[in-house]
Amino acid sequence: MIDETTTSATWDDLVSAGLLGTERRTPPVPGRAGRSAAGALLDAAAVSTVRRRAALRPAPARERPVPAPSDPRPPLPPAARRRLGLLLADRNGTGGGHRRGTAPDLTELLPQWLTAATEYGYRAPEALLPALLDAARARTDLRAAALAFAGPRALWLARLNDEWKFALRGAGSTAALPGPDDPEAVRALWEEGLFAERVSLLASLRRRDPAAGRALLARTWSTERAEDRLMFLDSLREGLTVADEPFLEQALSDRSRNVRGTAAELLSALPGTALAGRMADRARSCVTLARIEDGADSSAGPSSDTGDTGAWTLVVEAPRECDAAMQRDGVVLRPPTGRGRRAWWLGQLLEAAPLDCWSRWLGGREPAAIVALPVADGWRTELHDAWCRAAVRQRDVAWTRALLGSPGAAQPGTGPGAGTYGTGPAANGPAPAATPATTTGAAPDTPAGSSRDLARLLTVLPEDERARWVAEFIAAHGLSDAFRMLGVCAVPWSEPLGRAVVDALDIARDAGSYPWSFSGVMGLAERCLDPAAADRLDMLTATPDEPADGSPGAVGYWSEAFQRLVGTLRLRATMRAELTP
Structure with missing residues (x-):
């Protein structure tokens, strides 16, 4: 030297x-x-x-970095390693333009490959870690899967390169974490570890011992930054139980509004909490059942007369103020632009109220019968939207089925989650008179005023039922409003759902439809259809005669798209075989 x-x-x-x-x-x-x-x-x-x-001045040598941590997972099979190299080399995509040709889009297959490799328990090749981190830096949708596959050596490399610092800010590492049986190691990592390591530690403890994870968080809660408290609080979703209620009640007084809102959301998802009871009392005072007599409404309490739904209506009286107690319980005071204050407060109260209370308050009616009740003064959309959000938060399957109703009866629209629909039996019931939206809280009962997200609502259903509902919806209404619904269905798609999508694409082609409007669904099909369907789809790759009233050049595009679909399905099957031990 x-x-x-x-x-x-x-x-x-x-x-x-x-x-x-x-x-x-x-x-x-x-x-x-x-x-x-x-x-x-x-x-x-x-x-x-x-x-x-x-261009450097001479200086004493720096201290050598500590050796990279070991990764005990087995290496990739040689064919899978070569495949990863190809996927990473093509991570920038195949270029812009509408015509993609018949070659599979490797960029879109990389997330699926990473997930499969992690499921098999392989470790990332050391020589490809830099390219893997570069890909994760460029695409945020890759980060969780890429860091999980890259393992502890990705964090080691991230400390040596500022361009990879993102890996230190998020969870996803598979680094070995201490368990509840090693409290000293847990304490040291929690107090001295990087933020990503602390998040991973808390999530790991919550999976194995929810009480230990909560106690660890409570120890340093008051000294954490607001953005960190929010992330840590979100980790409590896993393993959430009523034992977490005292800690979450304290978080309702947090100085951060976002933390207070998350604490309230978690509490309202738990049955029997004090917050759920307070929200239930407020919601009950806002929605009452009234009897319609000779064209006039008369207030009435709950009735067991559920056979004559036409003689009853729901009357809504939105809150006239949002006091300090409501704000502490997570109700946001200021509404978004275009929303009335009272309607905004009402929606938050109804969303946090336990859904199982409504049957008791409304004469023992089941969710489907409650949804079928007419709502006076144009409040039905606001009321049903809030119930949809409550069903998602509380994961209530019975209410979700009632609010979704029949796929064939749903009316496609333009709201979030692939459109807004009249939900359940109420979609065919009497439409109450609309009133103009004002700052007093009135909301017109029209599809344009709805904010319900049917894609999120569908996530409450079991996977097979969810796929069946979307398949029936596509069979009845086509693909125009089904894109986000398809995105929440389990991959690979079930055979009925896959068949419904392919049939709808085939119908669109035969009808001479403008082909590029279906490129999003075609891309989803490439990633989500069962690869076993490739041989059955071969017949769709031929180029038929161009219809006289079709879009110019459409048949050529459709043929290319189906060829790419079949080629991608076969490539996915090959990739899976290469990963098989």
């Missing part, structure tokens, strides 16, 4: 000694035992050359 004095001479001094020769001029560098003057001069010239090319 060249010592620091070797580089103390100037470049001109070294050049002069070299030109005149070491016999005529002594090199301006110290010699070494057993090393000639000429050798010392060449050593000094080599060090100086490297320094000049790097």
